[in-house]
Amino acid sequence: MFKLERRPSPSNAMVILTPVLAVVLTMIAGGILFAILGKNPFEAIRIIFWDPLFNETVASYTRPQLLVKAAPLITIALGLSFGYRANIWNIGAEGQFIMGAVAGGAVGLAFYPAESVLIFPLMVLAGAAGGFFWAMIPAFLKIKFNANEILVSLMLVYVAINFLGAMVTGPLRSPVGMNFPVSRNFNEYPSAYNGELITNTGLHLGVLVTLAAVIVAYILLKHHIFGFQVRTAGQSPRAAKFSGVNPNITVAICLGISGGLAGMAGLFEVTGPAGKLSTNFPLGYGFTAIIVAFLGRLNPIGILFAGLLMALTYIGGELAQFQLSVPAASIQVFQGMLLFFMLAVDILVNFRIRLAQKEVA
Amino acid sequence: MDFSALSPIALIVSLMVAATPILIAAIGELVVEKSGVLNLGVEGMMIIGAICGFIVAVETGSPWLGFLAAMAGGAAISFIFAVLTQYMLTNQVATGLALTLFGLGFAALLGHSYAGIKPPKFGTLDIPFISDIPVIGPLIFSHDYMIYISLAIVAGVWYFLTRTRGGLVLRAAGENHDAAHALGYKVIRIRIMAILFGGAMAGLGGAYLSLVRVPQWTEGMTAGAGWIALAIVVFASWKPWRIILGAYLFGGITVLQLNLQAAGANIPVAYLSMTPYLVTIIVLVIMSADKKRASLNAPACLGRIFHASS
Numbered sequence: 001m002f003k004l005e006r007r008p009s010p011s012n013a014m015v016i017l018t019p020v021l022a023v024v025l026t027m028i029a030g031g032i033l034f035a036i037l038g039k040n041p042f043e044a045i046r047i048i049f050w051d052p053l054f055n056e057t058v059a060s061y062t063r064p065q066l067l068v069k070a071a072p073l074i075t076i077a078l079g080l081s082f083g084y085r086a087n088i089w090n091i092g093a094e095g096q097f098i099m100g101a102v103a104g105g106a107v108g109l110a111f112y113p114a115e116s117v118l119i120f121p122l123m124v125l126a127g128a129a130g131g132f133f134w135a136m137i138p139a140f141l142k143i144k145f146n147a148n149e150i151l152v153s154l155m156l157v158y159v160a161i162n163f164l165g166a167m168v169t170g171p172l173r174s175p176v177g178m179n180f181p182v183s184r185n186f187n188e189y190p191s192a193y194n195g196e197l198i199t200n201t202g203l204h205l206g207v208l209v210t211l212a213a214v215i216v217a218y219i220l221l222k223h224h225i226f227g228f229q230v231r232t233a234g235q236s237p238r239a240a241k242f243s244g245v246n247p248n249i250t251v252a253i254c255l256g257i258s259g260g261l262a263g264m265a266g267l268f269e270v271t272g273p274a275g276k277l278s279t280n281f282p283l284g285y286g287f288t289a290i291i292v293a294f295l296g297r298l299n300p301i302g303i304l305f306a307g308l309l310m311a312l313t314y315i316g317g318e319l320a321q322f323q324l325s326v327p328a329a330s331i332q333v334f335q336g337m338l339l340f341f342m343l344a345v346d347i348l349v350n351f352r353i354r355l356a357q358k359e360v361a
Numbered sequence: 362m363d364f365s366a367l368s369p370i371a372l373i374v375s376l377m378v379a380a381t382p383i384l385i386a387a388i389g390e391l392v393v394e395k396s397g398v399l400n401l402g403v404e405g406m407m408i409i410g411a412i413c414g415f416i417v418a419v420e421t422g423s424p425w426l427g428f429l430a431a432m433a434g435g436a437a438i439s440f441i442f443a444v445l446t447q448y449m450l451t452n453q454v455a456t457g458l459a460l461t462l463f464g465l466g467f468a469a470l471l472g473h474s475y476a477g478i479k480p481p482k483f484g485t486l487d488i489p490f491i492s493d494i495p496v497i498g499p500l501i502f503s504h505d506y507m508i509y510i511s512l513a514i515v516a517g518v519w520y521f522l523t524r525t526r527g528g529l530v531l532r533a534a535g536e537n538h539d540a541a542h543a544l545g546y547k548v549i550r551i552r553i554m555a556i557l558f559g560g561a562m563a564g565l566g567g568a569y570l571s572l573v574r575v576p577q578w579t580e581g582m583t584a585g586a587g588w589i590a591l592a593i594v595v596f597a598s599w600k601p602w603r604i605i606l607g608a609y610l611f612g613g614i615t616v617l618q619l620n621l622q623a624a625g626a627n628i629p630v631a632y633l634s635m636t637p638y639l640v641t642i643i644v645l646v647i648m649s650a651d652k653k654r655a656s657l658n659a660p661a662c663l664g665r666i667f668h669a670s671s
Contacts (some may be wrong), residue, residue: 004450082453089454091458141642146649147642147650148595148645150454151591151641151645152642152645155585155589155592156638158635158638159635159639162632165630165631166629166632169631170629268406290462291459291462322380327470328469329467329473329573329580331466331468332466332469333470334466338463339458339463340463341454343449343452343456343459344445347449
């Protein structure tokens, strides 16, 4: 049988290698899944991972989508990664994403049809605030009443989805939307529209904010006392306490950062790619971002690549759905498997696998 | 608004139906947590159970076989969690989340050709004369069989945990895995069995949703029920009988808000639909507020990784 032997120190090579290994294992398992569904596994994998980038006929449409899909995933995952390092589990990013979109969108729509360059920055602020305060609910309840932030933040996702429903059927319903549960279209309102900065690249303001967030997060984590505090709080809460880290403040900051970033991502999404608030607005980015955070090993640079890869599976998944008529859910399975494999191979960082010798009785 | 349409007996009966999926899933999770494992994948296991049970019930025409298949499906998917957390020493929170994300996707994949089908009807208890007694008849003697089974499971779990040696060993693994290991108990084996039981129960609860409560298959039909089951375990302070209280309280709120929606209350539907989730949060807050009591009841090794050589 195999035996696990703890490494004297975590393997640096494995830190880089394990995500690659997880992706390869997922491709193999995914290939088997597609074979069971009666599709050619090699073709399916090619359509998901290769065609969106390099296929002549579809790439001109799919390449810009990469940035559009990756930006919210990366932004949300960056925020989550701080908390996950400190053992603070915000799994309600989806709700914060929605509340950011609702709050920011509402501010924009309140000014309709006034035009000013100040409106969009104000909306971004409102979006971040919407996500921030939504995340402050689990933070406050955790600090004050010791309530489990995992369950509270998750419950608030369902509350947010219903709140969005109430808004688009009530105060934010478009007066020109023929009574459909949708808000006004943001692309018909220039001051509030988050359009492409360069045509056909998918590059919008949110993508730039994402890149800035990656850099800031990297500096925070590696070169700032806050990064140190987060890491110690996760690895040894007692040691963190002795070094003067207030656990309550860590909870508030970690949830606040992730909520604010998710809210901002929601605002950029609703004013740009989604175009309007509607009950179809939540796409599950907040949940997929959890996978992105782990696949990127909770490291900002890793998350950047993980987000791009996950965006690729979204786009490739849509292509596969279209060309091979595989069910939409198969890509969700694919992403779930990726997280399983990522968690499983993580053991190689801290442990060596040895063939166990027969023990003498 | 018309309150006269709300008959108290019908309300109680439908609250029991609404509560049972969560009741079954929560009692399974209670056993898992008592063994020291936090499995956040209840939602994923429930939905896998919902679709496995649904498919088998539709294909064979027997809801009973459906329930068995749901238990098998839930246990099978929980085995992934068991292997990852017990042998690969993965973080239990992250692995549970992965189980939920994977389960939701996998169930949707399995079920994509089963939407809109009606499952075979599941029987209800019908004792001649006794089931026809007014009030007592509908309240006690004419539920579907699974409601009685769910209560029997709670009784069984209570008996096992508090009155048998096996239960004592399981609790020992949850309170102090190093001590249990030192005494020669197989901590990992105990925990894997607990996880499989939790998976089977979550699967059964999920199948109750798709075969009795709704009864239909729709993608993502659990809609947070698994997470609410997790919250109910906290609400119950890890005590089996209180699971019933928690689940029925939750069922009552669900049914009440649904009835208010149907009666045309002067509140937008979306706000009413929020209430079960808001109440869950409030209940969690109340139960956790007393830090001393909360930490007394929770298994001491809950969520901690056990590796024998370290």
